[in-house]
Amino acid sequence: MVQYIQVTDDENEEPIEIPSEEDGTLLLSTLAGQFPNACGLKYRNQSGGFRGIRLSDGRLHPPDNTWKACVYLVVYPKDAKQKEEDEEEDESQKLKKAEKKCSDLIVLGLPWKSTEDDLRNYFSKFGELLLVQVKRDQKTNQSKGYGFIRFGNYEDQIKCMNVRHNIDGRWCDVTIPNSNEGAHKLISRKVFIARCTEDITADDLKNYFCQFGEVVDVFIPKPFRSFAFVTFSDPDVAHSLCGEDHIVKGVSVHVSYAAPKGTDRFGEKKAQQNGQVVQKGAAGAYTQLVNHHTNWQPHKNNHQYPKPIPFPPNMPPHEMNAVSFNLFNSAMMAAAQAMLQGQAGNWAHMAPPPPQVAPPPQAGVPVSVPDTSQAAPVHVSYAPPQSSSAWGWGHHTTEPQPGSYAGWTQSNRQQQGWS
DNA sequence: GTTGAGCGTT
Numbered sequence: 001m002v003q004y005i006q007v008t009d010d011e012n013e014e015p016i017e018i019p020s021e022e023d024g025t026l027l028l029s030t031l032a033g034q035f036p037n038a039c040g041l042k043y044r045n046q047s048g049g050f051r052g053i054r055l056s057d058g059r060l061h062p063p064d065n066t067w068k069a070c071v072y073l074v075v076y077p078k079d080a081k082q083k084e085e086d087e088e089e090d091e092s093q094k095l096k097k098a099e100k101k102c103s104d105l106i107v108l109g110l111p112w113k114s115t116e117d118d119l120r121n122y123f124s125k126f127g128e129l130l131l132v133q134v135k136r137d138q139k140t141n142q143s144k145g146y147g148f149i150r151f152g153n154y155e156d157q158i159k160c161m162n163v164r165h166n167i168d169g170r171w172c173d174v175t176i177p178n179s180n181e182g183a184h185k186l187i188s189r190k191v192f193i194a195r196c197t198e199d200i201t202a203d204d205l206k207n208y209f210c211q212f213g214e215v216v217d218v219f220i221p222k223p224f225r226s227f228a229f230v231t232f233s234d235p236d237v238a239h240s241l242c243g244e245d246h247i248v249k250g251v252s253v254h255v256s257y258a259a260p261k262g263t264d265r266f267g268e269k270k271a272q273q274n275g276q277v278v279q280k281g282a283a284g285a286y287t288q289l290v291n292h293h294t295n296w297q298p299h300k301n302n303h304q305y306p307k308p309i310p311f312p313p314n315m316p317p318h319e320m321n322a323v324s325f326n327l328f329n330s331a332m333m334a335a336a337q338a339m340l341q342g343q344a345g346n347w348a349h350m351a352p353p354p355p356q357v358a359p360p361p362q363a364g365v366p367v368s369v370p371d372t373s374q375a376a377p378v379h380v381s382y383a384p385p386q387s388s389s390a391w392g393w394g395h396h397t398t399e400p401q402p403g404s405y406a407g408w409t410q411s412n413r414q415q416q417g418w419s
Numbered sequence: 420g421t422t423g424a425g426c427g428t429t
Contacts, residue, residue: 106426106427108423108424108425108426109423112423135426144423144425146425146426146427175426179426179427
């Protein structure tokens with residue numbers, strides 16, 4: 001029997017009624033008679049989402065064999081551009097979703113004796129664990145000294161990654177495993193603040209940037225180097241500010257990405273060779289310096305580092321990442337080259353970059369790097385930026401998360417004004 | 420019974 005179906009192409013307009021055929025189907029041509037170029041119908045289901053109407057041989061079929069009393073919306077073909085935009089939107093939505101998803105975390109530096117039970121006992125204080133593994137040698141069943149965990153809740157994961165962990169007397173690192181490509185986006189919550197002046201304090205930065213979201217850390221290198229880092233709890237907030245200029249205490253500062261782990265200073269993923277990251281020239285030398293500095297558990301087989309390498313005092317690894325990738329200035333270049341030639345000088349005597357005179361190169365703008373390609377490939381391993389905020393260098397305004405700061409001495413804390 | 424910058428036989 002013929003049914004009249006309420007149809008509109010604008011939810012704010014009054015619908016018009018168009019007739020179905022005797023068999024209950026609605027001819028697309030009938031629909032197009034009222035709505036030229038229409039190619040289909042959709043309606044809202046109970047949960048508020050759209051549901052499409054089946055179209056076959058030019059006939060629209062009623063859902064569940066009857067046209068409901070609801071208003072059906074006309075669907076028009078998308079033009080190519082609109083479609084493209086929608087797809088882009090989908091991609092960014094997907095990305096956003098991915099950023100909030102838990103991933104497996106690798107736990108490095110476990111005591112040989114640690115078991116799954118030990119890990120579960122330790123990490124369950126951060127939240128529900130969906131996975132706990134200690135990797136073992138198949139033959140001997142000996143622990144390989146690392147394992148994997150996974151939380152059920154993203155916030156718990158973030159909390160866990162934000163602190164250092166002492167398990168049975170060993171400092172362990174929890175981070176996104178290398179095998180999990182792209183997951184570093186999960187933790188890019190830190191931005192690089194360029195063009196700071198010396199009178200801008202960590203509190204100034206915190207007070208200013210907290211209007212955009214929760215600020216969990218501010219780091220200002222000492223001695224003054226005209227830049228700072230601000231870490232938000234929400235990576236979306238960090239992303240949203242990147243590329244912008246902001247006025248803090250009357251000073252225009254520039255916000256950009258703090259170079260994430262595993263990328264070069266242009267944000268590109270590094271080339272790998274034999275499983276090792278390869279960099280040439282002074283950049284590599286400087287990165288080696290980063291590597292050395294970040295080995296906070298002394299390495300017995302020190303053959304990678306034939307000579308002691310000095311490092312700038314008061315410079316945490318996460319800063320050095322950004323410095324090596326964003327701020328490759330001549331003084332550092334000279335130091336890196338000197339290091340290559342075994343003439344490493346004293347970093348403490350290095351002049352900081354002249355503020356306001358030679359601003360750091362912007363992301364994406366190539367910086368000339370002298371050819372020192374005779375430099376041996378180095379294995380680059382970064383300190384995870386998320387735990388570096390808890391390290392003892394520089395000025396942090398926020399108290400690190402509780403739970404695992406056995407490495408902190410009382411005097412550390414007092415120096416930081418935190419006790 | 421040793422070791423420590425190590426990234427996952429699912």
